Amino acid sequence: MLILQALLSGLLNGGIYSLVAVGLTLIFGVMRIINFAHGSLMMLGMYVSYWLFVLWGVDPYLALIASGSVLFAVGVLIEAVLVSPVLEAPEHDQLLLTLGISLVIENLALFLWKADPRTVTVPYLAVAPMVGGIMISSPRVIAFVVSLALTAVLYVFLKRTDLGKAIRAVSQDREGALTVGINMRRIYALAFGIGCACVGVAGGLVVPFYAVDPYVGGVFVITAFVVVVLGGMGNFGGALLAALIVGLAESVAAVFIPAAMKQVVMYTIFVVVLLFRPQGLFGARRA
C-alpha cells in the first residue's frame, strides 16, 4: 500500500516537474541559454496566484490564466531588455546574467513579502478522498492533469503550426532559420515568454498544496535541471518522460530511505545516466 501511494504521488509530482522542465528545455533548445532564473519565475507565478486569492478571493485555478499571462509578459520583457544583448556572449556571461536576474527577483520578493511561508487553502479541495486505502490529493491530481494537458498543447503547437515549426527550425539550425527569413528576435522573445508562462502556470498549480516563500523556486528548479539534462538538453518529449521517471524514483525511494535523502536518489540516477549517456536518456546528438 505504501508503495502504491508512493507511486501515485511520484507520478503526480512528475507531472509538475514536466511543466517546469518543458519551459526550461524550450528556452535552452531555441536560445542555447540556461535560464537560472526559472525557479524564481516560478515563485513569482505562485505569488500571483496567492495574492489574487488572498486579496480578491480569486479561485486558484482561475488565477492560472493570470499567472501564465503575467509570466509570459515578464519573460518577453526580460528577454528583450536583458537576455537578447548577451545571446552572442560567452556562456559564463549568460550564466551570470540569468543567475543575477534570479537573485534580484528573489530579494525583491523577500523585501516585498517577507520570508514567511504562506499557504492557500481551497475549501472545496480540503478533503482528500481515499480510494482503496490510497489517499488521493485532489489538488495534486489537478496539477498533474493540467500540467500534462498543457505540455501536450505545447507539443502540438510546436509540431503542427507554422509558428511552432519556426521555433523548432531555430533550435535545429540557427543559420538555416536566418536563411529562410525567420525573424529571430520575435522567435526568441516568444520562446522565452512561453517558457516563463509554463513555469508561471506550474507555480499557480502548486499553490493549493505547497507553501509559498521567496526561495521556493529552488526546490523545483534543481529537479527541473536534472530532468532537462536527463531528457537530453532541448528535447521536449525527453523532458516529459524524464520528469515522470524522476518523480517516481524520488517518491518510491522515500519509502525505503529517510525522506531527507530522497534527492540522493535523483542525483545518483543523474550521475549514472550521464556516465553512460552524456547526451541524456533521450537526447539525439545534434550536428
Added chain:
Amino acid sequence: MSLSIEEGEIVSVVGANGAGKTTLLKAIAGLVRPTGGAVELRGERLDRLPTHRIVERGVVRVPEGRRIFPEMTVRENLELGATPPQARRKRPESLSRVWDLFPILRERARQLAGTLSGGEQQMLAIGRGLMSLPTLLMLDEPSLGLAPMVVKEIFQTIRRINADGVTILLVEQDVMHSLGMSHRGYVLENGSIVLAGGGPELLANQHIRTAYLGI
C-alpha cells in the same frame, strides 16, 4: 571590392579557400555586417536591414553545408522556406514548382530531412531557397562533397532556375563548371577581386588556367 549583378544573369565568384567568398554572400544576406561600403538592391540599401527583411526583398542565400532542418520532413523544410509573407501566400504554387524541378524530393516528402543523401539535401536546400521566391538566389558551394553525376544535375537545375527568370550569384570552387555556365565571373583572392570578365573568357585566361585549373 566592387561587384554588380544585372537582372537575369548568372554571375560566378571563384577563388581558393579563405578568399572571402562565403563572407561576401553572408554580407549581402546580412549575417555579417560590412564595416564599410554598401550593399544595394535596385538602389535600396540592404546592409542596414535585419536578415529577414533582406529575404523578404527576394535576396535569398542557399548556405554552404545546406543548413536544412534535420528533424523535420522534406515538406516541412520546404514550407519553412516560404516564411516571408508574400512567399507564404504562394506556398502551393511554389511547392509544385519545386516538386517539378526535383521529383526525388516529392517522393521523399514525408521523410526526415536528416536522412537524405548529400545530393538530395543540396536539392532540398535549393528548393527551400526557391520557396522564398527569390529574385536573386545566392548559392554557396552547391557542389561541395557531391559525386560528379550529382554535381552535373545540380548545375543543370541551376541553369533551369535561371531560365525561369531568377538571377543567380554562384560561389564555387569548381571553377571549370561554374565559369562555364556563367554570363560573367569574378576571381577573388585574399578578399579582393583580382579579375573580372565574361565566364568563358575568364576560363581562357592564363592566370586562371595556371592558378585554378592546373593546365
